[in-house]
Amino acid sequence: MEYLGLYNYWVFAVLLVTGLYAVxxxxxxxxxxxxxxxxxxxxxLLYITMDKIEGGTAPITRAGAPDQLYSNPLPxxxxxxxxxxxxxxxxxxxxxxxxxYDDYGTIDEQEMARRDxx
Amino acid sequence: xNALAPHLPALQVVVPLLAAPLVLMLRxxxxxxxxxxxxxxxxxxxxxxxxxxxLDSGPLSYALGSWAAPYGIExxxxxxxxxxxxxxxxxxxxxxxxxxxxxxxxxxxxxxxxFYAAWLLVLAGLAGIAVAGDAFNIFxxxxxxxxxxxxxxxxGRGRQALGAVFNYLIMGTIGxxxxxxxxxxxxxxxxxxxxxxxxxxxxxxxxLTPVLIAAGCVMVGLAxxxxxxPLHGWLPxxxxxxxxxxxxxxxxxxxxxxxxxxxxxxxxxxxGSLADYGPQFTRFVLPLAVVAMLAASVIAVxxxxxxxxxxxxxxxxxxxxxxxxxxxxMVGLTAGxxxxxxxxxxxxxxxxxxxxxxxxGIGTSLDEMAGAARRMPVTMGAFVVAGLSLxxxxxxxxxxxxxxLLLGAFEMGPQGAWLAVPMLLSSVAAVVYLGRVVEAAYFxxxxxxxxxxxxxxxxxxxxxxxAAANVYFGINPGAxxxxxxxxxxxxxxxxxxxxxxxxxxxxx
Numbered sequence: 038m039e040y041l042g043l044y045n046y047w048v049f050a051v052l053l054v055t056g057l058y059a060v061x062x063x064x065x066x067x068x069x070x071x072x073x074x075x076x077x078x079x080x081x082l083l084y085i086t087m088d089k090i091e092g093g094t095a096p097i098t099r100a101g102a103p104d105q106l107y108s109n110p111l112p113x114x115x116x117x118x119x120x121x122x123x124x125x126x127x128x129x130x131x132x133x134x135x136x137x138y139d140d141y142g143t144i145d146e147q148e149m150a151r152r153d154x155x
Numbered sequence: 156x157n158a159l160a161p162h163l164p165a166l167q168v169v170v171p172l173l174a175a176p177l178v179l180m181l182r183x184x185x186x187x188x189x190x191x192x193x194x195x196x197x198x199x200x201x202x203x204x205x206x207x208x209x210l211d212s213g214p215l216s217y218a219l220g221s222w223a224a225p226y227g228i229e230x231x232x233x234x235x236x237x238x239x240x241x242x243x244x245x246x247x248x249x250x251x252x253x254x255x256x257x258x259x260x261x262x263x264x265x266x267x268x269x270f271y272a273a274w275l276l277v278l279a280g281l282a283g284i285a286v287a288g289d290a291f292n293i294f295x296x297x298x299x300x301x302x303x304x305x306x307x308x309x310x311g312r313g314r315q316a317l318g319a320v321f322n323y324l325i326m327g328t329i330g331x332x333x334x335x336x337x338x339x340x341x342x343x344x345x346x347x348x349x350x351x352x353x354x355x356x357x358x359x360x361x362x363l364t365p366v367l368i369a370a371g372c373v374m375v376g377l378a379x380x381x382x383x384x385p386l387h388g389w390l391p392x393x394x395x396x397x398x399x400x401x402x403x404x405x406x407x408x409x410x411x412x413x414x415x416x417x418x419x420x421x422x423x424x425x426x427g428s429l430a431d432y433g434p435q436f437t438r439f440v441l442p443l444a445v446v447a448m449l450a451a452s453v454i455a456v457x458x459x460x461x462x463x464x465x466x467x468x469x470x471x472x473x474x475x476x477x478x479x480x481x482x483x484x485m486v487g488l489t490a491g492x493x494x495x496x497x498x499x500x501x502x503x504x505x506x507x508x509x510x511x512x513x514x515x516g517i518g519t520s521l522d523e524m525a526g527a528a529r530r531m532p533v534t535m536g537a538f539v540v541a542g543l544s545l546x547x548x549x550x551x552x553x554x555x556x557x558x559x560l561l562l563g564a565f566e567m568g569p570q571g572a573w574l575a576v577p578m579l580l581s582s583v584a585a586v587v588y589l590g591r592v593v594e595a596a597y598f599x600x601x602x603x604x605x606x607x608x609x610x611x612x613x614x615x616x617x618x619x620x621x622a623a624a625n626v627y628f629g630i631n632p633g634a635x636x637x638x639x640x641x642x643x644x645x646x647x648x649x650x651x652x653x654x655x656x657x658x659x660x661x662x663x
Binding site for chain 1: 291294295298302305306309314315317318320321324325328329331332335336339342343346
């Protein structure tokens with residue numbers, strides 16, 4: 038049962054390796070970027086999973102309210118930052134791909150290397 | 156000024172960060188350049204003030220927004236941070252001072268303000284890593300500097316710069332994400348992001364598996380950013396195809412900042428909890444360092460493009476710095492940290508000389524540089540001086556750090572003495588590859604009738620200044636040894652402080 042309880046972590050691991058595999062194996066620059074995004078998404082999941090508490094709620098206290106189980110909001114804030122960073126990186130990467138396509142007429146790594154040698 | 160003094164750790168980052176959008180608004184390229192250079196020099200002045208302050212009164216801690224650590228964000232400047240800050244702000248200032256002619260040629264006038272703004276963001280990000288006192292801010296600043304670095308490298312002429320940047324972007328992001336995984340795992344175990352707090356709480360952990368995995372992730376992630384040997388794939392192309400001034404800046408400091416973060420984690424955060432962490436670190440790092448020193452130097456010998464040659468040489472020199480750190484002794488670590496600075500001025504000098512050569516329209520391959528010394532005797536003279544420092548000839552800065560590395564190696568006993576062999580071989584390889592450049596420049600046949608045409612006077616002035624610094628710090632290494640010694644002391648607090656006067660190696 039314990040392994041099922043770690044469901045989120047399994048998804049994290051699978052996504053992580055899938056993304057890394059795509060980055061290493063594909064020669065198409067767009068697919069590389071996709072792999073990179075999947076890789077990052079896996080880490081977002083890791084952070085979000087760690088602050089989830091069964092029955093936990095947002096840490097907002099009111100006078101007179103009964104004591105409750107609170108979730109730690111910090112990892113979510115952290116990962117919000119990381120998501121923004123990820124978007125910036127992805128868009129810069131896509132801009133690079135557009136420029137590369139303009140200059141080379143291809144977005145395949147090996148094809149680019151071949152055209153550079155000519 | 157006195158009112159500002161307590162805020163210097165924050166200003167180190169805030170000044171370039173705020174100046175960047177202002178530079179973007181200046182439409183005239185010359186004005187944008189002047190503003191960026193002024194900002195950078197201001198940042199350098201701040202780093203000097205911080206160095207003096209941290210040497211005088213110990214580590215400076217700054218609570219951002221007056222929220223006390225560990226809940227608030229802490230900026231922390233000790234001797235190690237200030238050494239790195241000096242390198243970063245210095246490299247940025249020098250790079251900007253020589254940037255004008257090359258950037259005018261490589262980038263259209265209306266895009267230059269954007270370029271200089273991105274440059275300042277690189278500076279802000281790198282300085283941020285050095286002052287940040289918590290793990291997550293290191294990540295954020297790392298990404299600020301990386302994203303801006305991709306932009307400035309992409310300013311290089313020719314389409315190959317784009318491919319180089321793309322490769323760097325993918326590898327850099329993978330590295331940063333690995334670092335983020337490591338930090339996440341440690342946060343899961345300790346519930347804190349503040350480095351000092353982390354180091355303390357980690358010792359109370361019973362289950363160390365996540366910490367061990369975190370150590371691996373942080374190590375791999377930062378090793379990619381620092382171009383530690385097998386993970387250096389992005390570096391040669393990025394250095395080769397970047398604009399010359401950018402290469403000066405990036406080559407002198409960006410990998411060293413990642414190395415700074417790597418050493419911070421491996422010396423102050425992680426070792427407290429894991430048994431035998433030090434010896435394991437040594438066993439892991441020393442082979443990588445030795446392979447880097449040998450393999451990268453040999454590859455450098457066979458390069459015909461001088462910028463690429465020096466890029467491989469940088470990978471080898473990172474090996475020297477790691478070697479010093481891997482010795483886990485006061486002498487070795489001091490030497491490794493000192494080598495960060497000495498390599499920055501030596502390699503910076505070499506790349507500035509190449510920028511000067513390029514400023515006169517000469518290419519930077521061995522064939523194109525044939526006979527360059529007859530056209531630009533001062534430039535190539537400075538190239539030779541910086542080259543001697545890179546090799547480690549006595550009387551230059553490079554000698555001091557390599558000498559102390561040797562002392563550190565001998566201090567490790569008979570086995571450590573073997574480390575002298577790769578160090579010597581790597582230095583011999585440096586003689587060979589730099590010798591090829593010197594041979595081409597001094598004895599090669601220049602194609603056209605030889606006309607003396609030095610680079611613009613201020614570029615030459617900066618170049619001579621850097622070459623002179625290589626000699627000055629070779630003869631008067633005292634101040635730098637003190638900073639590096641203090642920095643090493645911050646990483647290895649339990650070791651006895653390192654004696655300034657080079658003592659005779661003692662077998663232990």
